Ligand SMILES: Nc1ncnc2c1ncn2[C@@H]1O[C@H](COP(=O)(O)OP(=O)(O)OP(=O)(O)O)[C@@H](O)[C@H]1O
């Protein structure tokens with residue numbers, strides 16, 4: 001279903017020292033550093049799996065999600081999802097997927113959430129019957145009834161996240177990408193999100209790829225974890241492969257991250 | 269196509285909410301209208317023979333310009349788009365089956381139409397009630413009026429096609445503020461926004477009228493009052509159309525390649 005092989009992605013970062021003088025010289029001569037966000041990343045995911053991408057800050061998780069969802073072109077390597085080449089077939093491929101970035105919103109700020117959904121229906125060409133069915137199902141599962149008439153800017157983070165999840169599923173995608181879907185949520189909202197994702201996977205067989213820094217998300221959801229460090233795959237297994245006796249999962253994870261070569265515990 | 273129309277409708281609806289901003293805008297436009305007419309009047313009285321337009325044609329030009337300012341003001345960018353480019357919000361646009369060009373075009377069109385819709389009527393009404401020759405006159409003829417509407421529409425599309433090129437350039441840079449200010453300033457001048465094109469020296473004017481920017485507002489505003497008519501009008505309209513097509517093609521190419529090499533920020 002999802003196949004990534006030897007994928008490399010480098011970003012060009014303009015760097016200069018701070019200060020007016022440096023800013024002035026940067027006008028004429030820009031210096032670029034190359035940041036290798038993905039450095040030969042390979043993995044395969046089958047239809048119907050829930051897979052968690054783990055790794056320290058800056059490991060390349062979001063970059064991997066962006067490449068898999070057709071937003072970024074890889075520099076080299078092979079990517080195939082559900083028979084498509086994501087970025088190249090973007091217009092057709094994106095009909096088949098849903099994406100949620102926990103740190104941003106896809107809802108239009110000034111209009112009721114329901115209006116944003118109406119627009120999404122047209123964007124994805126969802127037939128009326130299917131749209132109604134999906135919307136009523138999602139409304140029930142995510143408890144959206146009261147929220148549909150509220151402008152997105154008046155939603156709390158947890159309410160918004162529920163609305164975002166629904167927004168990404170109105171067109172019945174086969175694959176769902178979730179980049180930090182539980183970031184900033186309280187315990188109740190996190191539970192609601194996890195519960196929902198689980199049901200979605202079990203009942204609709206939607207393939208789900210998520211990133212998170214919350215080990216409880218992983219424990220609750222995914223049998224399989226892909227550990228990424230410095231743009232490479234470090235481990236393809238289960239939480240049991242990371243867990244150490246006598247330590248909490250978070251402690252074990254810290255040990256694991258510190259074992260990554262050159263890892264300094266800071267964001268790059 | 270339906271998706272872009274639906275998006276257009278939603279943005280239009282959103283734009284219509286900003287009534288207070290429209291009110292403030294209108295006040296500024298009256299103020300500018302009076303100021304400009306006062307200044308040109310002094311000029312006209314000192315030497316009417318050297319005045320390149322009829323005074324009534326000029327006042328109509330100014331009032332129409334103020335009434336429809338939202339349609340062709342060059343520095344009225346959609347800041348959401350720049351923010352989206354710099355903070356990575358563009359991810360969501362790219363993760364959907366939409367073309368950036370069509371989407372952003374629809375967005376800007378809706379934004380300008382809703383702004384103009386909230387403002388133009390009161391300005392036109394008051395201007396029409398002012399004593400001659402300070403107010404807005406009726407169009408010289410029905411055909412001129414219809415052609416005015418047509419070229420106003422084409423001018424609006426040209427203006428947006430110009431913005432799209434700037435958005436396309438912005439996608440290629442880390443900071444686009446400089447380019448944005450530079451281009452919109454120059455184009456504002458060249459389109460006749462600051463001084464109507466007939467006021468330029470003949471040679472300069474000849475060149476300006478061949479450039480794409482004349483079609484943004486100079487052409488429709490002069491057709492209304494009959495200042496542009498007959499064969500020169502036809503030439504101007506053909507030119508307007510040709511430049512529109514070129515601008516759209518250039519912008520679409522830029523954004524298409526921008527989609528490919530977008531450097532989506534943030535994670
Ligand atoms: N637009 C960009 N321009 C330059 N460098 C970038 C850009 N986006 C990401 N990077 C760099 O690429 C690397 C991987 O970033 P990425 O966002 O994929 O990490 P991540 O695993 O999602 O981290 P986090 O857990 O903090 O979200 C980092 O070193 C980051 O600095």
Ligand SMILES: [Mg+2]
Pocket residue numbers: 061062063179535
């Ligand atoms: Mg990330």
